[in-house]
Amino acid sequence: xxxxxxxxxxxxxxxxxxxxxxxxxxxxxxxxxxxxxxxxxxxxxxxxxxxxxxxxxxxxxxxxxxxxxxxxxxxxxxxxxxxxxxxxxxxxxxxxxxxxxxxxxxxxxxxxxxxxxxxxxxxxxxxxxxxxxxxxxxxxxxxxxxxxxxxxxxxxxxxxxxxxxxxxxxxxxxxxxxxxxxxxxxxxxxxxxxxxxxxxxxxxxxxxxxxxxxxxxxxxxxxxxxxxxxxxxxxxxxxxxxxxxxxxxxxxxxxxxxxxxxxxxxxxxxxxxxxxxxxxxxxxxxxxxxxxxxxxxxxxxxxxxxxxxxxxxxxxxxxxxxxxxxxxxxxxxxxxxxxxxxxxxxxxxxxxxxxxxxxxxxxxxxxxxxxxxxxxxxxxxxxxxxxxxxxxxxxxxxxxxxxxxxxxxxxxxxxxxxxxxxxxxxxxxxxxxxxxxxxxxxxxxxxxxxxxxxxxxxxxxxxxxxxxxxxxxxxxxxxxxxxxxxxxxxxxxxxxxxxxxxxxxxxxxxxxxxxxxxxxxxxxxxxxxxxxxxxxxxxxxxxxxxxxxxxxxxxxxxxxxxxxxxxxxxxxxxxxxxxxxxxxxxxxxxxxxxxxxxxxxxxxxxxxxxxxxxxxxxxxxxxxxxxxxxxxxxxxxxxxxxxxxxxxxxxxxxxxxxxxxxxxxxxxxxxxxxxxxxxxxxxxxxxxxxxxxxxxxxxxxxxxxxxxxxxxxxxxxx
Amino acid sequence: xxxxxxxxxxxxxxxxxxxxxxxxxxxxxxxxxxxxxxxxxxxxxxxxxxxxxxxxxxxxxxxxxxxxxxxxxxxxxxxxxxxxxxxxxxxxxxxxxxxxxxxxxxxxxxxxxxxxxxxxxxxxxxxxxxxxxxxxxxxxx
Numbered sequence: 070x071x072x073x074x075x076x077x078x079x080x081x082x083x084x085x086x087x088x089x090x091x092x093x094x095x096x097x098x099x100x101x102x103x104x105x106x107x108x109x110x111x112x113x114x115x116x117x118x119x120x121x122x123x124x125x126x127x128x129x130x131x132x133x134x135x136x137x138x139x140x141x142x143x144x145x146x147x148x149x150x151x152x153x154x155x156x157x158x159x160x161x162x163x164x165x166x167x168x169x170x171x172x173x174x175x176x177x178x179x180x181x182x183x184x185x186x187x188x189x190x191x192x193x194x195x196x197x198x199x200x201x202x203x204x205x206x207x208x209x210x211x212x213x214x215x216x217x218x219x220x221x222x223x224x225x226x227x228x229x230x231x232x233x234x235x236x237x238x239x240x241x242x243x244x245x246x247x248x249x250x251x252x253x254x255x256x257x258x259x260x261x262x263x264x265x266x267x268x269x270x271x272x273x274x275x276x277x278x279x280x281x282x283x284x285x286x287x288x289x290x291x292x293x294x295x296x297x298x299x300x301x302x303x304x305x306x307x308x309x310x311x312x313x314x315x316x317x318x319x320x321x322x323x324x325x326x327x328x329x330x331x332x333x334x335x336x337x338x339x340x341x342x343x344x345x346x347x348x349x350x351x352x353x354x355x356x357x358x359x360x361x362x363x364x365x366x367x368x369x370x371x372x373x374x375x376x377x378x379x380x381x382x383x384x385x386x387x388x389x390x391x392x393x394x395x396x397x398x399x400x401x402x403x404x405x406x407x408x409x410x411x412x413x414x415x416x417x418x419x420x421x422x423x424x425x426x427x428x429x430x431x432x433x434x435x436x437x438x439x440x441x442x443x444x445x446x447x448x449x450x451x452x453x454x455x456x457x458x459x460x461x462x463x464x465x466x467x468x469x470x471x472x473x474x475x476x477x478x479x480x481x482x483x484x485x486x487x488x489x490x491x492x493x494x495x496x497x498x499x500x501x502x503x504x505x506x507x508x509x510x511x512x513x514x515x516x517x518x519x520x521x522x523x524x525x526x527x528x529x530x531x532x533x534x535x536x537x538x539x540x541x542x543x544x545x546x547x548x549x550x551x552x553x554x555x556x557x558x559x560x561x562x563x564x565x566x567x568x569x570x571x572x573x574x575x576x577x578x579x580x581x582x583x584x585x586x587x588x589x590x591x592x593x594x595x596x597x598x599x600x601x602x603x604x605x606x607x608x609x610x611x612x613x614x615x616x617x618x619x620x621x622x623x624x625x626x627x628x629x630x631x632x633x634x635x636x637x638x639x640x641x642x643x644x645x646x647x648x649x650x651x652x653x654x655x656x657x658x659x660x661x662x663x664x665x666x667x668x669x670x671x672x673x674x675x676x677x678x679x680x681x682x683x684x685x686x687x688x689x690x691x692x693x694x695x696x697x698x699x700x701x702x703x704x705x706x707x708x709x710x711x712x713x714x715x716x717x718x719x720x721x722x723x724x725x726x727x728x729x730x731x732x733x734x735x736x737x738x739x740x741x742x743x744x745x746x747x748x749x750x751x752x753x754x755x756x757x758x759x760x761x762x763x764x765x766x767x768x769x770x771x772x773x774x775x776x777x778x779x780x781x782x783x784x785x786x787x
Numbered sequence: 788x789x790x791x792x793x794x795x796x797x798x799x800x801x802x803x804x805x806x807x808x809x810x811x812x813x814x815x816x817x818x819x820x821x822x823x824x825x826x827x828x829x830x831x832x833x834x835x836x837x838x839x840x841x842x843x844x845x846x847x848x849x850x851x852x853x854x855x856x857x858x859x860x861x862x863x864x865x866x867x868x869x870x871x872x873x874x875x876x877x878x879x880x881x882x883x884x885x886x887x888x889x890x891x892x893x894x895x896x897x898x899x900x901x902x903x904x905x906x907x908x909x910x911x912x913x914x915x916x917x918x919x920x921x922x923x924x925x926x927x928x
Contacts, residue, residue: 090872096820097823131867
């Protein structure tokens with residue numbers, strides 16, 4: 070007997086404490102063509118195994134020290150020891166030993182009484198099986214190795230059984246292990262990111278139906294929680310009839326590639342110093358915005374912003390300080406835009422509605438996709454210039470920077486990118502020529518308007534201090550008693566040069582500039598003080614009403630202002646009333662409900678102004694605890710001529726009475742209107758000053774008792 | 788590891804020992820060992836018989852001591868080894884006696900094993916005589 074040809078001589082390790090048995094076994098195996106290594110006991114066998122790595126191990130069960138079973142167990146735990154064939158020699162009659170032999174991982178067992186010839190055959194047979202296993206293992210190992218090097222995994226999905234066989238590399242990519250991976254298509258799906266599962270399923274369905282190849286990038290969720298991006302391709306195997314049997318797929322981890330691509334994209338489109346979009350991305354977005362603006366007739370703006378004398382910083386403090394400052398400027402621009410209320414409402418609709426870019430050096434550009442008016446662009450620019458002008462700390466010193474800006478409106482100032490940017494630069498240089506730290510529109514008309522506004526704003530700023538503001542009072546009259554029950558305070562600006570400026574000309578400006586806050590506070594305190602004066606004069610005048618602006622609610626604590634005014638004047642809160650418009654209510658409705666509740670707790674009255682003109686909703690009436698509802702003058706005007714107006718007024722009054730809210734009609738000018746309102750059940754009316762003067766209170770049958778003591782009613786001046 | 792000795796008892800061709808106790812042996816076992824002899828290698832039968840002669844006395848001594856000390860575990864192990872070894876050299880009778888003693892040792896019932904051990908010692912002496920004779924014969928050749 071000889072070993073099989075073309076193979077190295079197989080080496081067999083024989084462990085037996087009985088030298089006679091060992092010698093005989095050795096002789097038998099050597100005769101059969103094997104090379105034999107001998108060990109006297111289990112420990113010796115393990116040492117010899119580690120040194121020699123025999124192709125097969127024969128273990129006697131009964132040995133001192135480690136017996137055959139224990140030796141086998143030890144062997145199986147060794148690296149590579151899990152695959153070497155182990156033959157355990159047991160007593161013939163000993164069934165227990167046989168099952169124990171398999172438990173400890175023996176490949177086979179043999180009775181000690183078998184002949185050396187039979188043993189040789191048995192050994193040869195075991196070696197052949199082991200070589201097949203080794204070959205299989207080798208091929209699997211090299212496949213795994215190849216897949217690992219290629220970072221490519223593969224899987225086979227049997228459509229009949231739904232089993233999915235995945236290679237080690239696949240499991241590695243999916244971040245799971247053979248133990249945890251269930252081996253079905255369901256367990257495979259579980260590794261796919263939930264948001265990508267649907268597209269995966271659709272793609273596989275397309276593949277199975279033969280409509281589309283399966284080539285898909287999707288994310289996987291590893292057990293560790295790490296997310297990776299994989300690229301997957303699959304083909305389907307079919308019967309000759311075209312029935313799909315099996316899907317074979319490859320999976321590749323492309324996270325790093327994706328990241329590299331993202332990095333490249335970042336470098337191509339973003340400024341490395343500030344992280345802001347660069348010129349290229351800005352121009353992309355600008356051309357897109359231009360097209361949209363032209364097509365949908367929208368107004369946008371491009372603003373060029375240049376730091377004044379920035380070269381001086383680089384020259385004196387060095388480029389690293391310069392870079393640090395530019396980063397800070399970029400950050401302030403981003404923050405400034407974020408805080409801008411004006412843009413918030415546009416941004417809500419479109420996240421990318423503002424682009425801030427750095428073109429290099431100290432040149433920054435802004436693109437506002439959609440604005441309401443040129444004034445919006447001016448306001449944003451003003452804020453940003455202010456933000457930039459706040460002191461910086463760099464190189465352990467305080468540094469002050471200013472910037473100049475040019476504003477172009479699109480598409481008005483240019484219908485292509487180049488023209489717009491050229492005009493924007495022209496405007497910016499104009500701002501520099503005019504003394505820096507300012508903005509300049511490209512359009513001269515806008516500059517004139519902006520200048521006029523600026524001038525008016527400057528002048529309004531001092532109006533309170535100079536005592537140029539006035540309150541005029543219009544009487545509110547009870548239709549039931551025909552007596553004056555209250556007065557509504559209306560603001561006027563007595564401009565030294567322009568004369569009387571109507572509220573419509575300066576209130577929006579006051580709101581834009583924030584001046585409305587001090588002006589509003591002045592109105593409240595002045596009205597309270599006046600009401601207290603009338604009260605102490607003994608006039609039965611019930612109350613004074615003032616109108617509040619929405620800005621007072623968002624930019625100041627109107628509750629504190631009212632409380633202060635009441636305390637300072639000592640006026641009974643019942644005699645004070647604030648009027649709110651629907652538009653104010655609409656904004657931040659939850660916050661408004663809370664604020665109105667606080668005002669009510671001060672003890673004052675609340676009126677809803679202009680009811681019926683805006684988004685009138687019954688829901689507001691329910692949520693806000695109003696005392697009075699004001700019927701808009703537009704309904705009153707047509708009251709006696711238009712049945713619809715009459716019906717609306719009647720409905721408003723009826724509803725208010727059900728809700729226990731009193732009604733007050735504005736703009737009553739004729740006795741007919743007054744009579745009609747009384748007939749419909751309206752509680753009070755407010756006469757226009759003109760009406761009061763023209764027709765006299767007396768002619769209307771209204772109280773004249775204190776008209777003589779109420780000079781404002783006739784003179785309109787305090 | 789054992790060859791499978793037949794249990795036939797053959798008359799010993801060599802002169803009978805003085806004590807007239809015939810060792811129950813099988814020469815077929817020797818033939819099996821001879822069949823394993825590879826050309827150019829030391830004589831295998833001589834090696835195996837030599838190993839038996841060299842190691843077996845120690846096993847018999849172990850058995851005696853263990854029986855005196857009532858150490859069933861050692862009796863079991865020593866009887867087991869002596870059983871296999873004697874079977875391998877064709878000492879069928881000795882192997883059978885040892886198997887009985889091995890069973891008693893395993894069952895922890897060695898209290899009445901004195902007679903059995905006496906038989907083993909007697910049989911062992913006879914086997915040694917036979918083996919010595921064979922060894923002298925082969926060495927003499």
